[in-house]
Amino acid sequence: GAVVSQHPSWVICKSGTSVKIECRSLDFQATTMFWYRQFPKQSLMLMATSNEGSKATYEQGVEKDKFLINHASLTLSTLTVTSAHPEDSSFYICSASTGTSGATDTQYFGPGTRLTVL
Amino acid sequence: GQQLNQSPQSMFIQEGEDVSMNCTSSSIFNTWLWYKQDPGEGPVLLIALYKAGELTSNGRLTAQFGITRKDSFLNISASIPSDVGIYFCAGRTNQAGTALIFGKGTTLSVSS
Numbered sequence: 001g002a003v004v005s006q007h008p009s010w011v012i013c014k015s016g017t018s019v020k021i022e023c024r025s026l027d028f029q030a031t032t033m034f035w036y037r038q039f040p041k042q043s044l045m046l047m048a049t050s051n052e053g054s055k056a057t058y059e060q061g062v063e064k065d066k067f068l069i070n071h072a073s074l075t076l077s078t079l080t081v082t083s084a085h086p087e088d089s090s091f092y093i094c095s096a097s098t099g100t101s102g103a104t105d106t107q108y109f110g111p112g113t114r115l116t117v118l
Numbered sequence: 119g120q121q122l123n124q125s126p127q128s129m130f131i132q133e134g135e136d137v138s139m140n141c142t143s144s145s146i147f148n149t150w151l152w153y154k155q156d157p158g159e160g161p162v163l164l165i166a167l168y169k170a171g172e173l174t175s176n177g178r179l180t181a182q183f184g185i186t187r188k189d190s191f192l193n194i195s196a197s198i199p200s201d202v203g204i205y206f207c208a209g210r211t212n213q214a215g216t217a218l219i220f221g222k223g224t225t226l227s228v229s230s
Contacts, residue, residue: 006160034217043206043222044161093160095218105210106151107218109160 002028004096006110013084014118021079021113023094029074030096034107035067038091050077084117091115124207124221131197132229139224140191141207149210150183150190151218156203164205165192197228 003026013019023033032051036044048069049057056069066088068080077096081088091114095107124141131137141150149168153161165176167183167190174181181192190209194201204225208218 004160032216043220046217049217091158095160105149106163106166107208108163109153112158112160114158 002026002096002098002106002108004030004094004108004110006094006113008113009111010114010116012116012118015085016083018080018082019084019115021081021092021094021115023077023079023096023110025075025096025108028096028098030077030098031074032097033071033077034095034097035069035077035079036093036095038093038112044093047079081115084115086117089115089117122207122209122219122221124224126224127222128225128227130227130229133198135197137194137197137201137226138191139205139207140189141209141221142189143209143219144188145211146187147190147209147211148187150181151208151210152179152181152190152192153206153208154203155206155223161206194226197226199228199230202226202228 005024007022035047037047038044046059047062050069050071052071052074058064066082071077091112093112095109098106122141122143151166152164154164155161165174165181170187171185172183178195204223206223207221210218
């Protein structure tokens with residue numbers, strides 16, 4: 001299947017600093033990428049939908065100025081957590097859509113990034 | 119909004135047993151996907167379903183897209199210890215490139 005990578009796999013930062021997480025589709029082009037947040041023992045919560053070359057669409061309740069998303073190419077999307085605080089500590093996962101026509105679109109997930117804000 | 123009900127929430131079974139879990143939605147879906155997530159990792163796609171009534175297998179896993187387009191099930195036969203993890207169903211109502219709606223997951227524990 002298609003491969004999606006994330007970097008870094010884990011990061012620890014001080015409160016007030018910014019952290020950038022990269023999501024790459026390694027063997028396919030992804031017109032659309034998605035960013036999720038997952039708390040322990042819970043399901044994935046969609047944060048935003050990222051389309052190459054356009055502004056991301058954020059879900060209700062997600063601060064776009066805090067979680068900056070840039071989808072500069074068909075294989076790379078980045079999520080920057082600005083002025084991170086301890087409550088931003090979480091597991092962040094991206095997915096990339098194969099974007100095939102019709103109903104056969106499939107989403108493949110990255111391995112996730114564990115963010116800990118001290 | 120759209121909701122997915124996934125059940126059971128957790129299962130504790132013996133190695134060798136068969137397992138079944140299912141998801142129902144309040145809306146008609148045109149895609150159902152089943153993922154498995156291990157601790158500290160991202161979800162891995164197990165089976166993708168694109169047509170109502172479709173029955174698809176992947177090794178010991180079998181999943182079906184319900185004929186009403188509002189449900190799907192996943193069966194695991196002859197479970198083994200490495201089947202342990204959280205299984206998520208996910209569905210999509212619209213066209214390609216739109217976000218998935220996830221179930222809350224089924225945590226599977228297998229004792230040998």
